[in-house]
Amino acid sequence: MNKDLSNIKKSRHLLDKGECIAIPTETVYGLAANAYSDKATSKIFKLKKRLKKNPLIVHYVSLKMLKNDCKLNENFFYLFKKFSPGPITFILKLKKNSKISKNVTNNKKTLAVRFPKHILTKKLLQKLNYPIAAPSANISTRISPVTKEDVIEEFGKKIKFVLDGGSSKIGLESTIISLVNKPQILRLGGLEVSKINKALKTKLKFNRKNKKITVPGQGKVHYSPGIPIRLNIKKPKINEAFMLIKKRKLSDKNYYYLSKRKNLKEAAKKLYKTLRMIKKKKFKSIAVEKIPSVGFGEVINDRLIRASKF
Numbered sequence: 001m002n003k004d005l006s007n008i009k010k011s012r013h014l015l016d017k018g019e020c021i022a023i024p025t026e027t028v029y030g031l032a033a034n035a036y037s038d039k040a041t042s043k044i045f046k047l048k049k050r051l052k053k054n055p056l057i058v059h060y061v062s063l064k065m066l067k068n069d070c071k072l073n074e075n076f077f078y079l080f081k082k083f084s085p086g087p088i089t090f091i092l093k094l095k096k097n098s099k100i101s102k103n104v105t106n107n108k109k110t111l112a113v114r115f116p117k118h119i120l121t122k123k124l125l126q127k128l129n130y131p132i133a134a135p136s137a138n139i140s141t142r143i144s145p146v147t148k149e150d151v152i153e154e155f156g157k158k159i160k161f162v163l164d165g166g167s168s169k170i171g172l173e174s175t176i177i178s179l180v181n182k183p184q185i186l187r188l189g190g191l192e193v194s195k196i197n198k199a200l201k202t203k204l205k206f207n208r209k210n211k212k213i214t215v216p217g218q219g220k221v222h223y224s225p226g227i228p229i230r231l232n233i234k235k236p237k238i239n240e241a242f243m244l245i246k247k248r249k250l251s252d253k254n255y256y257y258l259s260k261r262k263n264l265k266e267a268a269k270k271l272y273k274t275l276r277m278i279k280k281k282k283f284k285s286i287a288v289e290k291i292p293s294v295g296f297g298e299v300i301n302d303r304l305i306r307a308s309k310f
């Protein structure tokens with residue numbers, strides 16, 4: 001516990017100085033910087049090699065601070081009460097007098113906000129007098145990190161500090177919902193859309209082909225392990241890694257199980273970890289067994305389709 005406290009202190013010190021550090025969240029690790037500072041947030045883009053036009057998610061711990069930056073509406077309060085802190089990101093209208101850096105929004109009049117659940121990150125946020133911008137702590141288009149080691153694998157010595165919070169519990173990015181006008185799902189993620197629909201009494205669906213949406217989590221190539229991925233495969237080729245969601249009687253050493261018994265939540269959690277592991281084993285390609293497109297299966301397929309556009 002003492003170690004955690006001294007690490008939080010160190011994180012705070014670096015963030016106050018305008019540095020960029022990695023923080024644990026229940027979804028994936030984030031690359032964090034002071035969201036009110038142009039200088040600090042520009043470091044995120046540089047480290048990630050992220051295009052300036054891709055806006056960042058800003059992380060809060062208190063509604064009081066959020067109220068300085070965004071206009072809140074009824075749908076927001078409803079979903080916030082039910083699901084925050086947790087794996088849901090809200091797109092809200094930005095207030096005119098907000099101090100959020102223009103780098104964060106790419107000059108848009110909207111802001112993506114989230115309340116993360118990880119205890120260390122919550123404690124850190126409580127000590128800051130600004131919110132933190134934090135996209136996933138990986139080089140753009142690559143696999144998101146779910147442990148401290150993954151972050152170091154991405155950035156090496158270029159990252160000043162990683163606040164170690166163990167493995168991310170969910171292991172997938174947040175679900176993004178726009179509440180600017182009519183609610184609209186912009187990205188599938190750690191909170192099932194069915195739960196949002198139940199709460200709002202709606203029938204929202206994620207529309208992959210929505211051309212108006214230009215967010216990186218929806219870019220064609222994303223979450224890529226850097227080798228080809230083939231989907232809906234019954235039998236892998238020789239020397240190909242095979243990713244499965246249900247244990248088979250006959251197994252080979254190139255078989256990687258996301259779950260023993262087709263538990264899709266468990267499979268989602270293991271997805272990035274497994275892709276990273278396969279990549280390290282130097283396979284030339286990955287075959288993936290058919291995964292049912294329901295609940296977390298839909299999220300897994302969403303990520304795999306983008307990862308396969310290598």
Ligand code: AMP
Nearest residue numbers: 055056057110111112135136215216217
């Ligand atoms: P990540 O880099 O994985 O943290 O992803 C952040 C996601 O939030 C990306 O898909 C962003 O484009 C999206 N995002 C951030 N700000 C906005 C915004 N104002 N409107 C729509 N999407 C946003």
Ligand code: MG
Nearest residue numbers: 135136144217
């Ligand atoms: Mg990302």
